Amino acid sequence: MSSHAHEPMPAGAEPTDEVEIHESREEIIANRKKCMRVFYLLLVATVLTVAASWIPFNMTGHIIVALAIAAAKAVLVVLFFMHFLHERLTIYQFMALTMVFAAVLFVLTYMAWVDHPVLPFDVYGSPEAGP
Amino acid sequence: MEGIPYTVSARRDTGLYNAKLGVWLFLASEVMLFGGLFSAYVFLRLGAPEGTWPLGKLDWVPGFINTGVLIFSSITVILAWTALKLREWKKFQMWMGITLVCAVGFMCIKAYEYNKKFNHYGLFIKETAIEKYAPELLAAHAHVVYHPNSRTYEITGHVKNGAVLQEITALNELIDQEPTAELREKYTQQLDGLKIKLAVDEPPNIPGHPHENPLEELQAQEKAEIERNVERYDIEEARGSVATGHDDHPVVAISQGDIWRSGYFFPSYNSFFAIYYTMTGLHALHVIGGSIVLGYFLFFGAKLYRQNPEHQANRVEVGGLFWHLVDLVWIFLFPILYLL
Numbered sequence: 131m132s133s134h135a136h137e138p139m140p141a142g143a144e145p146t147d148e149v150e151i152h153e154s155r156e157e158i159i160a161n162r163k164k165c166m167r168v169f170y171l172l173l174v175a176t177v178l179t180v181a182a183s184w185i186p187f188n189m190t191g192h193i194i195v196a197l198a199i200a201a202a203k204a205v206l207v208v209l210f211f212m213h214f215l216h217e218r219l220t221i222y223q224f225m226a227l228t229m230v231f232a233a234v235l236f237v238l239t240y241m242a243w244v245d246h247p248v249l250p251f252d253v254y255g256s257p258e259a260g261p
Numbered sequence: 262m263e264g265i266p267y268t269v270s271a272r273r274d275t276g277l278y279n280a281k282l283g284v285w286l287f288l289a290s291e292v293m294l295f296g297g298l299f300s301a302y303v304f305l306r307l308g309a310p311e312g313t314w315p316l317g318k319l320d321w322v323p324g325f326i327n328t329g330v331l332i333f334s335s336i337t338v339i340l341a342w343t344a345l346k347l348r349e350w351k352k353f354q355m356w357m358g359i360t361l362v363c364a365v366g367f368m369c370i371k372a373y374e375y376n377k378k379f380n381h382y383g384l385f386i387k388e389t390a391i392e393k394y395a396p397e398l399l400a401a402h403a404h405v406v407y408h409p410n411s412r413t414y415e416i417t418g419h420v421k422n423g424a425v426l427q428e429i430t431a432l433n434e435l436i437d438q439e440p441t442a443e444l445r446e447k448y449t450q451q452l453d454g455l456k457i458k459l460a461v462d463e464p465p466n467i468p469g470h471p472h473e474n475p476l477e478e479l480q481a482q483e484k485a486e487i488e489r490n491v492e493r494y495d496i497e498e499a500r501g502s503v504a505t506g507h508d509d510h511p512v513v514a515i516s517q518g519d520i521w522r523s524g525y526f527f528p529s530y531n532s533f534f535a536i537y538y539t540m541t542g543l544h545a546l547h548v549i550g551g552s553i554v555l556g557y558f559l560f561f562g563a564k565l566y567r568q569n570p571e572h573q574a575n576r577v578e579v580g581g582l583f584w585h586l587v588d589l590v591w592i593f594l595f596p597i598l599y600l601l
Binding site for chain 1: 300
């Protein structure tokens with residue numbers, strides 16, 4: 131994957147010219163070994179997630195630790211299993227844009243949340259509310 | 262297949278074969294789909310009154326096993342793809358077969374978990390009636406949560422008598438249709454005779470997060486007298502009724518007239534279960550979809566492999582990329598739903 135040919139476009143060439151993708155046997159096998167190591171790391175991280183949930187932190191501490199481990203695992207999966215580490219610029223651009231939109235999505239939900247008035251009663255109707 | 266360009270070689274402008282670009286665009290839309298649900302989770306949790314967000318409602322063991330199963334299936338899909346790149350068809354079949362077995366295993370564990378929750382029951386006792394039940398609940402070491410918005414006390418467990426429950430459900434529907442004061446009074450009288458017997462859950466043991474029983478503030482009675490009133494859950498009697506498998510949990514009986522609302526752990530039970538079923542259900546649909554695609558490559562891929570093995574390898578690569586996303590989503594779902 132790391133050896134994609136990507137020469138500068140010759141003058142007058144069609145922008146859609148085909149480019150051969152070539153990976154050597156050695157590269158493929160090396161990549162497989164790397165993925166196996168990542169796999170073991172992911173298993174260890176999963177055990178750590180559960181082990182950390184037994185440590186008597188307060189709830190904020192639990193949330194920080196669990197999400198930090200989950201984020202580390204996610205980074206490993208994306209970089210190595212999805213071989214994002216050796217991707218093309220186009221994909222980096224798409225995913226950067228996606229992250230921006232996902233962040234906007236969270237901000238929008240946050241805005242809806244702060245905008246929502248705190249009701250003095252339960253939305254289901256409290257037992258004393260009556261008809 | 263001759264008509265579709267760039268299945269093996271890359272376009273010069275993107276440097277990618279088309280399917281890879283396509284699948285990454287699809288993954289971007291998936292990030293937005295699950296991102297919306299994750300943000301919903303965050304704000305549902307932040308919006309819940311303090312101390313009311315359910316903790317320890319899911320058993321972490323099946324979730325933990327499923328995490329391992331998905332991570333393992335992620336590596337097997339890579340091994341299957343690598344086998345194709347190295348032109349080892351038999352090995353591809355083996356690793357892809359194992360991937361599919363993992364997918365089926367994941368779904369079986371998920372079904373087991375859903376079924377367990379569908380048999381769990383909870384009810385909210387009105388604040389005005391709680392004193393009646395406080396001694397019993399304290400003696401039973403029941404997990405009690407106070408909900409300040411509705412001014413109710415929530416207890417959960419397994420229902421002992423399903424027949425009573427059906428009658429109660431029927432009456433509840435009547436109340437829902439015509440909530441006039443007269444009807445409410447009429448049915449409340451009837452409902453008082455009906456009691457839900459619940460083999461109650463004990464508080465979850467979460468280190469660093471000790472459970473504070475709201476009833477202890479209300480009651481300080483002698484425990485010796487309380488103990489007498491508690492009947493033990495009878496396994497033999499419960500067989501064939503709704504509550505099975507939850508042996509040795511003390512049973513408390515609550516009059517329907519004292520209950521604000523009650524129900525099984527369905528999505529409608531509370532915000533936690535609503536988001537739990539939504540997120541894990543959508544994730545499960547992705548597991549099913551991914552298995553269908555990967556299964557197609559396994560069972561119907563031999564012809565393409567003979568004609569153009571690199572094309573087949575690329576197909577498996579993009580299918581694998583989707584499969585890794587499914588794994589990725591679960592990596593976050595496991596801690597936020599099972600452990601936090």
